[in-house]
Amino acid sequence: MTDVAVIDYGMGNLRSVSKAIEHVAPQLEVTVTSDPEVVMRASRVVFPGQGAMPDCMREMDARGLREAVVDAARRKPFLGICIGLQMLFDSSEEGDVAGLGLLRGKVRRFPHDAMVDANGNKLKVPHMGWNEVHQSMQHPLWEGIASGSRFYFVHSYFTEPAEPQSIAGYSLYPFSFSCAVASGNIFAVQFHPEKSHTAGLRMLANFVAWQPMAGVAGDTRPLAGAMR
C-alpha cells in the first residue's frame, strides 16, 4: 500500500513535491498517481496544483479523481498545496469556477488597486518569492517551525475563508491574507513547502508523522464544524 499519494491530474510538475517528501521520509513509499484506486488506498494524500484553477478542476474531473480527493479530505491526513488549497473552497474568482466546497469561503485575486507597499512602491502580481508566515494557531504541522519563518510563494489568487477559526497562518501582501488553513484532517497551504528549504522540509516531515485522528484535541484548538 502506498504510504503517501501525490495526486497527479496533469497540472504541472509534481516531481518537486515527491522528491521533497522522499528526502524527509526515505522509508516511506511515495507515489505520484492519477489513479483514483491508488489514492483511495493511500494512508496519506498530498493534493498539489499549479496553473489556473478552472483548468485544475477540469483536469481533476477528467481523470475521475474528484471522489477520491473528497474521500481523502474527509478521512485521511491531507495536505493541500497552492491551487490544491484553493480548490478546497466553495468558489474562485478565477474563471468564476466552483471548487470542491470542502471548506467555506472563496478565492479572490490580489486587487490591482491595493497593490502598493507602505512606501508607495508597486507590488507585483504574482506574489512571488519568500514571505513571512505568521502562525495563528498551534498545530502539529507547525511543530519546530518558528512563527514568522519564510516560505516560498507563487500565486495571483488567495483564499478568503468564511470560517476564521480555520485560518492556521497568514502573510502580508500588502494586506493580511490567509496562507494556511486547518480543519480536522485537512491542512492546506498557499506556499510551496517543497521549495521552502528547511522550514518547508520540516513541514513535510511533520505531515508524514501527523496523526490527526488520534488525540486531536491535545494538538489543535477545537475546530467548530468547519466541514460538511
Next chain:
Amino acid sequence: MGLAKRIIPCLDVTAGRVVKGVNFVGLRDAGDPVEVARRYDDQGADELTFLDITASSDDRDLILSIIEEVAAQVFIPLTVGGGVRAVEDVRRLLNAGADKVSINTAAVQNPRLVAEAAGRYGSQCIVVAVDAKRVGEGPEAHWEVFTHGGRKATGIDALDWGRKMEALGAGEILLTSMDRDGTRSGFDLELTCAFSEALDIPIIASGGVGTLDHMVDGIIKGRADAVLAASIFHYGEFTVRQTKEYMARHGIEVRL
C-alpha cells in the same frame, strides 16, 4: 515585514561544467554544477538559475541529468533556460525537476510559444528572458531586444516586448543588460527601473554586478524584485549570505 527581495546566483552551464564569460565570450571554468548549486543553497540563495549555453545539440541532455541531481538535494526554486525551443522542451525540463523555464530566443521567433507554455503549465513557471541593449542617442535612446546570446539584433523595442510577454502569460522577466553583462560595472538601472514601472509581473535584474553596492542599487534604484549575479559568487569574492547581510544593512528586506 512582507515579501523579501530575492538573490539569485546564476550558473551558466556548458558540457556539464559551470562557466562564466565576459559579454558571452571568453569562458572560464567555475566548477561542477551540482556542487556549486549545493554551496549556494547552503549560503541561503533564494533561487538558482541555470542557463544552458551548450552549443552542440549532442550535449543538450546533460542539463536534464544535472537538474535531476540538483533537484533531489536542493529544495529551493530552480529556473532553467537556454535552448528552449518548444513546449516539449519546457515539459522535459519541468519533469527533470525545474520549477521554472526561461525562454529567450524562441519567444522572439515564435511569441505564441510563451502563450502555449503558460497555458499548459501555468504562468508561474514561465520566465521570459529579455536581453536588451541600449540603442540610439538623446530622445531617440531606447533599448532593443537581442537574441542568440546577444549577437543578433531584432529591431524590437524591449519595453514593448516586455509588455507583450506579460500579456501572453509570462510569470516574470529575467532582464539582462547586454551592455553591462560581464563588465562588473553595475546593472543598467534605467533599464531595470523602466521595466519595473511598465510591468506588473516581477523583474529579475541581471548583467553587470561587480560589487555588493550594485546589488543594493538594483533593488533600490532599479526597483527590481530580484537580483541575479554570477561571477561575484563563483570565485568566492562574496557569499550569498554576505550579500544578503549587506543588503539588509541597507534597508532591503531579505530572507536571512
